[in-house]
Amino acid sequence: MExxxxxxxxxxxxxxxxxxxxxxSNYFKWFEEARTDFMEQIGLPYHKLEEMGIxxxxxxxxxxxxxxxxxxxxxxxxxxxxxxxxxxxTVEYEVLNAADNRLCAIGTTRHCxxxxxxxxxxxxxxxxxxxxxLLSWLRPKSD
Amino acid sequence: MExxxxxxxxxxxxxxxxxxxxxxSNYFKWFEEARTDFMEQIGLPYHKLEEMGIxxxxxxxxxxxxxxxxxxxxxxxxxxxxxxxxxxxTVEYEVLNAADNRLCAIGTTRHCxxxxxxxxxxxxxxxxxxxxxLLSWLRPKSD
Amino acid sequence: MExxxxxxxxxxxxxxxxxxxxxxSNYFKWFEEARTDFMEQIGLPYHKLEEMGIxxxxxxxxxxxxxxxxxxxxxxxxxxxxxxxxxxxTVEYEVLNAADNRLCAIGTTRHCxxxxxxxxxxxxxxxxxxxxxLLSWLRPKSD
Amino acid sequence: MExxxxxxxxxxxxxxxxxxxxxxSNYFKWFEEARTDFMEQIGLPYHKLEEMGIxxxxxxxxxxxxxxxxxxxxxxxxxxxxxxxxxxxTVEYEVLNAADNRLCAIGTTRHCxxxxxxxxxxxxxxxxxxxxxLLSWLRPKSD
Numbered sequence: 001m002e003x004x005x006x007x008x009x010x011x012x013x014x015x016x017x018x019x020x021x022x023x024x025s026n027y028f029k030w031f032e033e034a035r036t037d038f039m040e041q042i043g044l045p046y047h048k049l050e051e052m053g054i055x056x057x058x059x060x061x062x063x064x065x066x067x068x069x070x071x072x073x074x075x076x077x078x079x080x081x082x083x084x085x086x087x088x089x090t091v092e093y094e095v096l097n098a099a100d101n102r103l104c105a106i107g108t109t110r111h112c113x114x115x116x117x118x119x120x121x122x123x124x125x126x127x128x129x130x131x132x133x134l135l136s137w138l139r140p141k142s143d
Numbered sequence: 144m145e146x147x148x149x150x151x152x153x154x155x156x157x158x159x160x161x162x163x164x165x166x167x168s169n170y171f172k173w174f175e176e177a178r179t180d181f182m183e184q185i186g187l188p189y190h191k192l193e194e195m196g197i198x199x200x201x202x203x204x205x206x207x208x209x210x211x212x213x214x215x216x217x218x219x220x221x222x223x224x225x226x227x228x229x230x231x232x233t234v235e236y237e238v239l240n241a242a243d244n245r246l247c248a249i250g251t252t253r254h255c256x257x258x259x260x261x262x263x264x265x266x267x268x269x270x271x272x273x274x275x276x277l278l279s280w281l282r283p284k285s286d
Numbered sequence: 287m288e289x290x291x292x293x294x295x296x297x298x299x300x301x302x303x304x305x306x307x308x309x310x311s312n313y314f315k316w317f318e319e320a321r322t323d324f325m326e327q328i329g330l331p332y333h334k335l336e337e338m339g340i341x342x343x344x345x346x347x348x349x350x351x352x353x354x355x356x357x358x359x360x361x362x363x364x365x366x367x368x369x370x371x372x373x374x375x376t377v378e379y380e381v382l383n384a385a386d387n388r389l390c391a392i393g394t395t396r397h398c399x400x401x402x403x404x405x406x407x408x409x410x411x412x413x414x415x416x417x418x419x420l421l422s423w424l425r426p427k428s429d
Numbered sequence: 430m431e432x433x434x435x436x437x438x439x440x441x442x443x444x445x446x447x448x449x450x451x452x453x454s455n456y457f458k459w460f461e462e463a464r465t466d467f468m469e470q471i472g473l474p475y476h477k478l479e480e481m482g483i484x485x486x487x488x489x490x491x492x493x494x495x496x497x498x499x500x501x502x503x504x505x506x507x508x509x510x511x512x513x514x515x516x517x518x519t520v521e522y523e524v525l526n527a528a529d530n531r532l533c534a535i536g537t538t539r540h541c542x543x544x545x546x547x548x549x550x551x552x553x554x555x556x557x558x559x560x561x562x563l564l565s566w567l568r569p570k571s572d
Contacts, residue, residue, distance in 0.1 A: 013465065013475065014311055014458050016304035018357060023300050024201040025171040029443050032168075036442065046442065047501030057208075058167040064203040068261070071304060072476030118211070156322065156332065157315050157454055159447035161500060166443050172300050179299065189299065190358030214447060215333030310487040311457040318454075343494075344453040350489040354547070404497070 004041050007034040007077045008098060011069060021068035028061050031093050031107050034077040038091075042137055044130060054127060056089065056111040057118070063107040067097070074098035080139040086124045086131055088112055092141075147184050150177040150220045151241060154212060164211035171204050174236050174250050177220035181234075185280055187273060197270060199232065199254040200261070206250040210240070217241035223282040229267045229274055231255055235284075290327050293320040293363045294384060297355060307354035314347050317379050317393050320363040324377075328423055330416060340413060342375065342397040343404070349393040353383070360384035366425040372410045372417055374398055378427075433470050436463040436506045437527060440498060450497035457490050460522050460536050463506040467520075471566055473559060483556060485518065485540040486547070492536040496526070503527035509568040515553045515560055517541055521570075 009030070017023040039046050049056070069075060076096045083090035088110065095105040115121050123131040152173070160166040182189050192199070212218060219239045226233035231253065238248040258264050266274040295316070303309040325332050335342070355361060362382045369376035374396065381391040401407050409417040438459070446452040468475050478485070498504060505525045512519035517539065524534040544550050552560040 010465075012458065012462055013303060014309050014461055017299060018302035018304065018306045019198060019200070020304045024204055025168055025175075025300055028168040028171060029441065032443055033441055036439075045501070055162060057162070057211075060205070060207040061167055062203070062205045065201060068200075072474070153322075155315065155319060156446060157318055157452050160442060161445035161447065161449045163447045168443055172298065175300055176298055179296075188358065215331065305484060305486070310490055311454055311461075314454040314457060341448060343448070343497075346491070346493040347453055348489070348491045351487060354486075 004038060004079075006096075007037040007079070008074060009033065009077075010074050011071050013071055016071050019068075021070055024063070024065060027063045027065070027095065027105055027107060028109075030075070030077060030095065031061070031063075031079075031091075031109055034079045034093060035091055035109070038079050042133060044133055049130070050116075052127065052130075053115055054121065054123070054130065055114050055116060055118075057114055058109055059088075059112050060110045061107070062109075063105055065105050067102060067104040069095070069097065069104050075104065076101075081134065081137050082139060082141050083110075084134050084138045086113075086122065087120060089134065147181060147222075149239075150180040150222070151217060152176065152220075153217050154214050156214055159214050162211075164213055167206070167208060170206045170208070170238065170248055170250060171252075173218070173220060173238065174204070174206075174222075174234075174252055177222045177236060178234055178252070181222050185276060187276055192273070193259075195270065195273075196258055197264065197266070197273065198257050198259060198261075200257055201252055202231075202255050203253045204250070205252075206248055208248050210245060210247040212238070212240065212247050218247065219244075224277065224280050225282060225284050226253075227277050227281045229256075229265065230263060232277065290324060290365075292382075293323040293365070294360060295319065295363075296360050297357050299357055302357050305354075307356055310349070310351060313349045313351070313381065313391055313393060314395075316361070316363060316381065317347070317349075317365075317377075317395055320365045320379060321377055321395070324365050328419060330419055335416070336402075338413065338416075339401055340407065340409070340416065341400050341402060341404075343400055344395055345374075345398050346396045347393070348395075349391055351391050353388060353390040355381070355383065355390050361390065362387075367420065367423050368425060368427050369396075370420050370424045372399075372408065373406060375420065433467060433508075435525075436466040436508070437503060438462065438506075439503050440500050442500055445500050448497075450499055453492070453494060456492045456494070456524065456534055456536060457538075459504070459506060459524065460490070460492075460508075460520075460538055463508045463522060464520055464538070467508050471562060473562055478559070479545075481556065481559075482544055483550065483552070483559065484543050484545060484547075486543055487538055488517075488541050489539045490536070491538075492534055494534050496531060496533040498524070498526065498533050504533065505530075510563065510566050511568060511570050513563050513567045515542075515551065516549060518563065 015026045076098045078094045093107040158165045158169045219241045221237045236250040301312045362384045364380045379393040444455045505527045508522045522536040
């Protein structure tokens with residue numbers, strides 16, 4: 001079975017705040033980067049989806065900050081699709097310190113698949129290959 | 144009883160994305176702005192708290208996006224402290240379209256009060272006036 | 287003669303960096319806010335221009351940082367159109383500390399007026415009222 | 430002679446605006462990333478410099494946008510130190526489309542080397558090894 005390479009990135013100075021840590025709002029940008037990277041790895045780069053007319057609007061986002069991350073550190077972000085029914089999709093993330101694999105944050109984003117005009121799309125019928133690909137990467141939480 | 148003026152702000156072009164709406168990560172910046180505005184209105188401007196040695200680290204943040212917000216629109220953000228025990232604080236937000244009061248998003252941030260060195264502080268003992276002020280603004284959810 | 291109210295805004299925590307000052311990239315967002323505010327004051331709100339099919343693409347931007355600005359401070363941003371020929375426009379900015387009017391930064395942005403498809407537009411011919419309005423606000427530098 | 434690997438990065442969805450291109454303010458973040466990458470390659474990672482007490486405050490920044498960059502494209506950023514006298518440093522950048530090497534933007538940032546307390550430092554005397562390293566990478570413009 002294919003595996004996904006976790007997304008790895010450095011932290012940037014412009015992401016810090018005066019408390020000397022990465023500002024909380026940046027984690028949602030990181031989730032997007034990690035999600036984009038995931039989509040690319042599974043053969044569905046997001047800009048191609050948009051060209052096809054598939055938009056994955058964010059309907060909620062959550063992050064829990066466990067250990068502050070500082071400038072100069074690198075993070076590794078794992079992600080998996082934990083829910084997917086053809087209309088809605090949930091992606092979960094773990095942000096690890098790349099140096100010691102310490103869990104620094106967890107997060108969740110929920111998405112609704114829609115057309116450019118923000119109408120719901122029936123992925124299974126209209127884009128079966130995309131539907132099947134996403135479905136094959138579904139990894140429900142066992143607990 | 145004193146009341147709090149909701150925080151009102153315009154949306155900025157640089158906050159839009161190519162879907163033509165405000166990008167999801169900005170809502171967490173808006174929550175921070177609204178929270179800061181609230182703290183100032185209740186006489187505890189956040190930069191003063193930091194000078195006193197009180198830091199309100201964000202330990203989790205959540206946003207649910209109900210109606211997209213576009214450039215040119217104005218938003219009104221209401222907020223209230225729904226939990227506070229002297230160590231941790233929960234703030235809840237509602238983002239309304241200023242033109243028609245339509246609810247566009249809701250959100251929650253949780254905070255831990257700590258020292259500059261990220262040690263827990265006992266607000267009630269060390270800063271009783273701050274403790275009492277925050278406590279007086281506690282508005283638990285009734286439901 | 288009508289005058290323009292300078293744009294005033296607070297600084298935000300999320301705009302700081304770990305040096306304890308506002309990060310340099312934010313000034314370009316402030317310039318955009320100030321420019322947008324100016325356009326609104328002169329009766330040409332930018333989102334209306336876009337609806338009419340007029341886009342003011344940024345072709346260069348410059349900022350000189352003279353005095354660091356910190357969280358908790360407020361800034362006042364003055365701006366004026368120093369060049370305008372119907373195709374291109376130059377806007378200059380001054381960022382002052384609102385507390386003491388101390389000059390903290392100066393900046394310049396240059397813009398090209400174009401259609402949605404990024405084609406040049408002849409403002410004077412196609413949108414004479416916009417052209418005349420912008421022209422009336424031209425304030426060339428005397429030095 | 431050692432060479433520097435240009436900095437390569439993808440563009441992010443959150444960097445786009447509703448014009449469908451990367452928003453102009455992001456280029457200054459990219460310059461910072463490229464500069465940081467450069468410093469790391471020459472053995473002077475910026476977070477180490479800060480630990481040593483050397484801060485490179487940005488005193489001006491400039492960007493000229495030649496060709497819009499869109500989401501899904503990758504950019505390559507070259508940079509070189511064009512001026513350095515032990516106190517001040519100028520870095521110049523070129524942003525190329527990674528697919529076809531087309532020049533999309535050029536930029537310049539100027540920096541002042543200072544202590545944490547924002548006092549000037551005499552790099553040559555106080556940190557000769559940093560001074561010599563930066564000097565060895567000076568590439569004045571010949572034209």
